[in-house]
Amino acid sequence: MKSRVKICGLTRTEDIDGAVAAGADAIGLVFYSPSPRAVTIEQATVLARRVPAFVSLVGLFVNPEPHEVEAVLERVPLDLLQFHGDESPEYCGSFGRRWIKAIRVRKPGQIEQAFEEYREGAGLLVDAWDPERYGGTGQSFNWQLIPERRPMPLILAGGLTSDNVSGAVEQVKPWAVDVSGGVEKGKGIKDIAKISEFIKEVHRVCKTD
Numbered sequence: 001m002k003s004r005v006k007i008c009g010l011t012r013t014e015d016i017d018g019a020v021a022a023g024a025d026a027i028g029l030v031f032y033s034p035s036p037r038a039v040t041i042e043q044a045t046v047l048a049r050r051v052p053a054f055v056s057l058v059g060l061f062v063n064p065e066p067h068e069v070e071a072v073l074e075r076v077p078l079d080l081l082q083f084h085g086d087e088s089p090e091y092c093g094s095f096g097r098r099w100i101k102a103i104r105v106r107k108p109g110q111i112e113q114a115f116e117e118y119r120e121g122a123g124l125l126v127d128a129w130d131p132e133r134y135g136g137t138g139q140s141f142n143w144q145l146i147p148e149r150r151p152m153p154l155i156l157a158g159g160l161t162s163d164n165v166s167g168a169v170e171q172v173k174p175w176a177v178d179v180s181g182g183v184e185k186g187k188g189i190k191d192i193a194k195i196s197e198f199i200k201e202v203h204r205v206c207k208t209d
């Protein structure tokens with residue numbers, strides 16, 4: 001099975017160029033101002049121009065007001081919306097765009113429930129629970145909480161690095177993996193060598209499947 005790779009939280013054009021050259025399938029931009037990886041709409045319009053055809057551009061939000069999402073969509077050509085807060089399925093689907101919901105996993109049964117609740121989405125992203133932060137924590141969680149039956153694409157996130165991603169792909173067999181902190185040299189500053197190593201590991205383990 002092939003697992004796709006999304007690199008999240010980019011803030012610099014050179015990092016987008018590096019991630020695309022390394023084979024990233026998707027690029028994530030954070031539209032959540034408290035995040036150290038947040039970009040403005042102006043920055044995002046510049047960054048979006050570096051994303052070529054057949055690489056997805058994903059916009060990440062946390063409990064946004066509708067007008068905030070609409071303002072981004074007016075100027076930035078996002079392929080997918082990614083919601084990391086307490087958004088309802090109806091809210092996620094209200095922008096006429098494809099969307100994925102991120103959940104922070106901490107107890108059994110939670111993922112099965114989210115599959116049901118967010119079934120209209122294009123995928124479910126499972127990330128680590130943190131009491132104060134909505135994502136990008138660099139923390140992992142117990143992958144045994146992930147069920148084998150998946151009615152929709154499952155995207156694995158949380159504390160992934162080039163050291164643990166091959167084990168993650170082998171164990172979980174996700175549709176895609178999502179990484180931020182594990183390929184950085186500073187918050188929002190990506191390390192292209194780490195991105196290349198990360199993607200190489202995913203491709204290596206997928207080939208041996």
Ligand SMILES: O=C(O)c1ccccc1NCC(=O)[C@H](O)[C@H](O)COP(=O)(O)O
Nearest residue numbers: 008035134135136138158159179180181
């Ligand atoms: O990156 C952030 O600062 C952030 C803030 C609020 C919600 C989500 C955020 N990031 C999401 C991601 O970058 C990833 O989808 C995911 O959480 C994995 O992050 P990491 O554990 O650092 O690889």
